[in-house]
Amino acid sequence: MEAFARPRVVVSKCLEFDACRYNGDVIYNDVIKKLMNYVDFVPVCPEVEIGLGTPRETIRIVKRGEEHLLLQPSTQRDVTHEMRLFSEGYLSGVIDTDGFILKTRSPSCGLKEVKVYASTEKGPAIGHSSGLFGGKVAERFSHLAIEEEGRLNNFTIRDRFYTKLFTLASFRKVLPIGLQAIKDFHSKNQFLFMAYSNPTLKVMNRILKNEDVNGEEKTIQLYAKMVHKLFNRAARNDSKRKVAYEIFKRFEPHLSQGEAAFFDELLQKYANKKEPFSSIATILKSHAIRFKDSEVLRQTFFAPYPEILLEISDSGKGRDY
Incomplete structure (x- = not known):
C-alpha cells in the first residue's frame, strides 16, 4: 500500500x-x-x-x-x-x-x-x-x-481518532489534484466508508455518478461534505461485521466448509466482544493474498492508518462517546 x-x-x-x-x-x-x-x-x-x-x-x-x-x-x-x-x-x-x-x-x-x-x-x-x-x-x-x-x-477512541485523522489527511492531499484522484480515493475507501455509514456511501456513489449533471467543481464540493459527514458517527460493531462478511463472500466459493465455519465463529466472537476485529481483518487479508484479489488488498479498511500506531493497550478509562 x-x-x-x-x-x-x-x-x-x-x-x-x-x-x-x-x-x-x-x-x-x-x-x-x-x-x-x-x-x-x-x-x-x-x-x-x-x-x-x-x-x-x-x-x-x-x-x-x-x-x-x-x-x-x-x-x-x-x-x-x-x-x-x-x-x-x-x-x-x-x-x-x-x-x-x-x-x-x-x-x-x-x-x-x-x-x-x-x-x-x-x-x-x-x-x-x-x-x-x-x-x-x-x-x-x-x-x-x-x-x-x-x-x-x-x-476504541484512539482507533476512531486515527482512522478519521489519516483519512481526512489523505482526502486533503488528493483534493487539489482533481476529480479523478478523488474517484481513486473513493475506490480505495469503499469498504471503510461502508463500515461507517452505508447510506452515506450510497449518496457519495450517486454524487460521483452525477458528474456530468453537476460539473466537476460542484461534484467535488458535494463529495467533500459527505466525507466529513461520514465520520460524524463511529463505525458500529454490526456494520464492521457486515462489511467483513461482504468481503468474505468473495472468497467463500474457494474455501472448505471448515474454513467457512471458522470465519463464522470469529464473527460471532467479535459480535460478543470476545475477539478483536484485527483477527477478522487478518483472515480476510490472508485470503486476499492467497487468491490474488488486488481490489481487496488496496482497501484502506484493513489499515486506515500506519500499523505501527496500532497499540492494543487500553487504559480502560475514557468514555467511548
Whole structure:
C-alpha cells in the first residue's frame, strides 16, 4: 500500500512540546510522542499567547449568570475577553489542518469535563463545560478529528481518532489534484466508508455518478461534505461485521466448509466482544493474498492508518462517546 498522507494537527503546546504548563512543567505523552514520526504538529498554548506567562497563577471558569468567565482567583483578573479574542483570531487562520489534540480538562483547551465554579473562592465545582479555546475549536472544526490527550489512552477512541485523522489527511492531499484522484480515493475507501455509514456511501456513489449533471467543481464540493459527514458517527460493531462478511463472500466459493465455519465463529466472537476485529481483518487479508484479489488488498479498511500506531493497550478509562 502507498505511503500514508501526513496529517497536520494543532496540539496543546504543554503536551510534549514545551514546559508551558501553569506550574512550568511539560506533560509527557506516549501517544503524541509516537505520532511525531507520522504527523506534522502545530503547537499552541492559548494561556501563554494571551500573556499569562510561565509559571503562572491558575485560572478557572466561573459562571456569572448565563455567562462563563475565565478568571484568575489569586489576582481576580478577568481574561475572558483576551482568550476569546485570541481564539477567534488564531482559529480563523487555521487552514489545511486535519485535527486537534488538546489538553484534557484545561480551562482554556479542554473539550469536555472542564470544571465550572460558582466563584473564585475555594469550593466545589458546580458543573462542567468546555474550555474557552477548546469550545471554539469544537464549534468551528467539528468536521475534523478532535480529541483530548487523556481520552486517547482508550483504545476504541484512539482507533476512531486515527482512522478519521489519516483519512481526512489523505482526502486533503488528493483534493487539489482533481476529480479523478478523488474517484481513486473513493475506490480505495469503499469498504471503510461502508463500515461507517452505508447510506452515506450510497449518496457519495450517486454524487460521483452525477458528474456530468453537476460539473466537476460542484461534484467535488458535494463529495467533500459527505466525507466529513461520514465520520460524524463511529463505525458500529454490526456494520464492521457486515462489511467483513461482504468481503468474505468473495472468497467463500474457494474455501472448505471448515474454513467457512471458522470465519463464522470469529464473527460471532467479535459480535460478543470476545475477539478483536484485527483477527477478522487478518483472515480476510490472508485470503486476499492467497487468491490474488488486488481490489481487496488496496482497501484502506484493513489499515486506515500506519500499523505501527496500532497499540492494543487500553487504559480502560475514557468514555467511548
